[in-house]
Structure formats: structure tokens, C-alpha cells
Amino acid sequence: MKVLVIGGGGREHAFAWKLAQSPKVQMVYVAPGNGGTARDARLENLPITDIAELRQWAIDNKIGLTLVGPEAPLAAGVVDEFRAHGLRIFGPTKAAAQLESSKAFSKAFMRRHNIPTAEYATFSDPATAHTYVEQMGAPIVVKADGLAAGKGVVVAMTLEEAHVAIDFMLLDNTLGVSHNAGDDGQAVPRVVIEEFLEGEEASFMVLCDGRNVVTLATSQDHKRLQDGDQGPNTGGMGAYSPAPVVTPQVHARAMREIILPTLKGMEKDGIPYTGFLYAGLMIDGQGQVKTLEFNCRMGDPETQPILMRLKTDLLDVLLAATEPGAGEAFAQTELEWDRRIALGVVMAAGGYPLNPRKGAVISGLPKDTEDAVVFHAGTTQVGDDLQVSGGRVLCVTALGDSVKLAQQRAYQTLQGISFEGAQYRTDIGYRAVKA
Numbered sequence: 001m002k003v004l005v006i007g008g009g010g011r012e013h014a015f016a017w018k019l020a021q022s023p024k025v026q027m028v029y030v031a032p033g034n035g036g037t038a039r040d041a042r043l044e045n046l047p048i049t050d051i052a053e054l055r056q057w058a059i060d061n062k063i064g065l066t067l068v069g070p071e072a073p074l075a076a077g078v079v080d081e082f083r084a085h086g087l088r089i090f091g092p093t094k095a096a097a098q099l100e101s102s103k104a105f106s107k108a109f110m111r112r113h114n115i116p117t118a119e120y121a122t123f124s125d126p127a128t129a130h131t132y133v134e135q136m137g138a139p140i141v142v143k144a145d146g147l148a149a150g151k152g153v154v155v156a157m158t159l160e161e162a163h164v165a166i167d168f169m170l171l172d173n174t175l176g177v178s179h180n181a182g183d184d185g186q187a188v189p190r191v192v193i194e195e196f197l198e199g200e201e202a203s204f205m206v207l208c209d210g211r212n213v214v215t216l217a218t219s220q221d222h223k224r225l226q227d228g229d230q231g232p233n234t235g236g237m238g239a240y241s242p243a244p245v246v247t248p249q250v251h252a253r254a255m256r257e258i259i260l261p262t263l264k265g266m267e268k269d270g271i272p273y274t275g276f277l278y279a280g281l282m283i284d285g286q287g288q289v290k291t292l293e294f295n296c297r298m299g300d301p302e303t304q305p306i307l308m309r310l311k312t313d314l315l316d317v318l319l320a321a322t323e324p325g326a327g328e329a330f331a332q333t334e335l336e337w338d339r340r341i342a343l344g345v346v347m348a349a350g351g352y353p354l355n356p357r358k359g360a361v362i363s364g365l366p367k368d369t370e371d372a373v374v375f376h377a378g379t380t381q382v383g384d385d386l387q388v389s390g391g392r393v394l395c396v397t398a399l400g401d402s403v404k405l406a407q408q409r410a411y412q413t414l415q416g417i418s419f420e421g422a423q424y425r426t427d428i429g430y431r432a433v434k435a
Contacts, residue, residue, distance in 0.1 A: 001025055003315065004046070004058055006078065007069030008032045010346075010377035010395045011300035015067055015314075016043050017373070018307045022315040029063070035386045036376025051078045058087055065090070065318060068275070074296050075101035079275070090318050091275040092296045096266060099273075099294040103145045103192040106294050113265035115258055117291040118194040118282075126170045132193060133162045143293075144169045145190035153233050153293075155196065166191060199284040200431065201292065202243045203302045204254050209321045210272040212331035213259060217309055218246040219302040220431065225353065227427045234353045235392060238428030240343040240403060241305040245283055245431070253289050254281060262294070274321070304375045304397045305342035312336045343406035344397035345414055345428045349378060349388050350421020356391035357421055364416040372398040372413045388419055403432040 033045030144152030156162035225231035378390020400406030
């Protein structure tokens with residue numbers, strides 16, 4: 001079977017790497033791919049991003065399955081387009097992808113279906129938002145209502161930080177997320193302002209076929225740029241799997257109170273959910289769970305450690321999830337996992353997250369082994385040089401018998417890699433090591 005992976009980041013490199021291991025796969029195409037996928041003989045980059053063009057290419061080249069990695073093509077309706085032409089594709093429809101593409105939609109959905117989440121209010125008028133923040137006090141969370149590549153959330157520890165975030169998102173609209181029509185039909189920026197939740201975060205991901213769920217291994221992301229969870233929020237600076245904070249009790253609670261009600265709620269609202277569903281969880285000291293956000297895809301960089309641990313053939317799972325009327329067979333799917341810990345460290349470009357510097361030449365990449373793989377994200381091949389082309393450049397991922405050993409192996413693998421301005425955290429997995 002020929003398989004197409006849509007996207008060009010670290011998550012998509014991991015998908016393509018995993019799918020290429022299936023004996024049933026003839027070739028994996030990655031659109032548009034990156035420098036890492038360009039270097040793998042089992043993969044072929046496809047320089048197409050236009051949805052209609054991709055759909056026609058998939059028809060012409062008899063693609064058996066398409067897997068969508070990033071949020072933007074999902075929000076643009078790539079799944080609807082492919083399905084309308086009889087193509088098999090794994091992901092949510094444009095309507096279902098609103099769970100991620102609109103924070104306001106997501107929060108209203110959770111309120112309507114009694115899914116535990118932080119209290120919130122939505123604003124498009126800066127003055128009203130500023131007044132609300134003054135009334136509520138800090139710490140408080142300000143979120144841009146739209147896709148902002150992981151950079152649209154500000155956890156404001158002071159009122160001043162909250163006011164700056166509101167102006168940044170509403171007045172300046174620096175993030176450029178104006179997806180919601182105003183009274184005059186014009187697109188206007190909007191923010192969701194939420195109560196600050198205390199606890200430990202975890203990433204809880206599942207595969208859905210519209211009615212049934214297969215759970216993936218748990219993981220924990222590190223959102224802040226610097227060691228000790230300091231500095232600005234990013235798309236993610238590293239992750240490990242499994243996450244000890246997700247105990248069997250927390251796992252059961254997340255399924256019972258969040259995942260299954262979400263699937264039922266979407267079906268009830270007439271927009272059944274298919275694809276990966278990611279719930280960002282906040283787990284408090286008593287094991288209570290609240291939803292921080294939904295993503296309509298696997299997280300990045302969580303995908304890299306999770307797929308390093310997955311022993312089951314990913315193609316088989318995706319085929320079961322997209323087989324018409326095969327809900328029961330999909331529901332019985334049991335994934336097999338490597339018992340070891342996987343840990344990934346992101347190497348980011350200088351200036352990331354706000355102004356990543358591109359063009360630096362990357363050197364010292366080691367050969368992949370069974371226990372350590374370097375997944376590419378913001379890389380591109382220019383002649384003989386591998387160059388930095390995005391904010392998050394590489395995710396150095398390793399397996400080990402403990403968090404400490406996986407951590408040591410990842411950082412040892414990373415040591416020889418260099419490019420100008422490279423920045424990375426030195427403490428990925430620290431919570432689990434301390435525990």
C-alpha cells in the first residue's frame with residue numbers, strides 16, 4: 001500500500017518513520033516533508049500543500065491511506081475534501097476540528113456537555129477584557145481564539161502580564177488569528193480568558209472512529225522554553241512517555257469524565273469525531289482532572305516518544321479506524337507497548353519562540369539506532385547542507401529502562417549535534433526523575 005502523510009514537522013517525520021516499518025507499506029509520501037524525511041530512502045517528500053492538488057495527486061497515485069499530522073489542513077477541511085472523493089483518510093472533519101481551531105467553540109462545547117474545565121469568559125473588545133482581568137486578579141490565563149502554533153497561550157502570573165497579553169492578541173493581533181466574524185461580517189480577533197489551574201499537566205491521546213476509542217500511551221510535554229519551566233510558552237521543548245502522573249485512577253477518570261463524554265457530545269451535536277483526539281489534562285493533588293485544551297491531532301513533541309514505544313503496526317490500527325462499519329473490530333484493538341521509557345529533547349532555533357532564526361547549517365547528526373532516533377522538524381536540505389528552517393528544529397528521542405537512563409541517552413545523542421543559536425532544555429523529564 002502507498003501511504004501519504006500530510007505535514008512537515010517532527011510529528012509527521014515520526015508518523016512516516018513508523019509507517020515505513022510496516023511490511024504492508026510500499027512507500028510513504030510526506031507532503032511537504034522536511035530535511036529528515038528527505039534523507040530516508042523509505043520516504044519521499046512531495047512538495048504540495050494545496051488541498052485540492054493533494055487530493056488529485058492521491059487519486060492519480062492510488063494512495064491507500066492518508067494520515068493528517070498538523071492542525072491547519074484539518075481546520076481547512078482536508079478530511080472533507082478527501083472523503084468527498086472516496087479517499088481513505090484519518091482525521092477529523094473541518095466541523096469537528098473546531099475543538100482545536102476555536103478555543104471559544106471548545107469551551108462552549110465543554111460547558112454544554114459538562115466536561116470538567118476551567119471557568120472562562122470570551123472577549124473581542126479589549127476594554128471589557130481588561131476590566132474582567134482586573135476583577136478576577138492574577139494568576140490568569142489568556143488564550144488567542146484560533147490556531148497559533150502553540151504560541152497563543154499566556155499564563156499570566158501578574159495583572160500586568162495579562163494586560164500585555166490582551167493587547168498583544170486583540171489590539172496588535174500579532175498572532176494573526178482573526179477567524180471569527182464580527183457584527184459587520186469582518187473577521188475579528190477574540191480571546192478566551194480562563195481561571196488559572198494548579199496541578200501537573202499531562203497529555204492524554206486517543207484514536208477515534210466516530211464512536212469508539214483506542215487509547216495511546218500517556219506522555220508529558222514541557223511547554224516552557226527554559227529549565228525549571230521558566231520563560232515563554234512554546235509549542236513544546238521535550239516530552240517523555242509514559243507519564244507517572246497519569247495513574248490508573250487518573251486514566252479511568254479522564255476516560256469517564258472527558259474522553260467518552262466528548263465523543264458522545266460530538267455525536268449528539270451532529271459532528272461525529274474521527275481521528276486523533278488530544279486532551280491536555282491538569283491533574284491536581286487529589287487526582288481531580290480538568291481539561292486544559294483539546295487538540296485534533298497528536299501532540300508534538302509527544303508523538304516522537306510515543307511512537308518510539310509503539311510495537312503494534314500503526315498501519316493496521318489506522319486501517320481499522322477508517323474501515324466503514326468496523327467499529328467493533330476497532331474497539332477491540334489492543335496496542336502493544338515497549339515497557340521502557342521514551343524521552344525526547346527538542347533542539348530549537350536561536351530566537352525561538354517569537355523570532356526563530358533560519359538558515360543555520362546543522363552538523364554532527366548521529367546515525368539512528370534502535371534506542372535513539374533524531375526526528376526532524378524545522379530542517380531543509382539545501383544542496384549538501386542540512387539547514388534550520390523553523391523554530392523547533394530536531395527532537396532527539398531515546399529509550400531507556402528508567403526515565404533517568406532515557407534522559408541520559410537522549411542528552412548523550414544530542415551532544416554532537418550543533419548549529420548556530422541552538423537552544424534546548426537540560427531537564428526534560430525532571431518531574432519523573434524527582435518522583
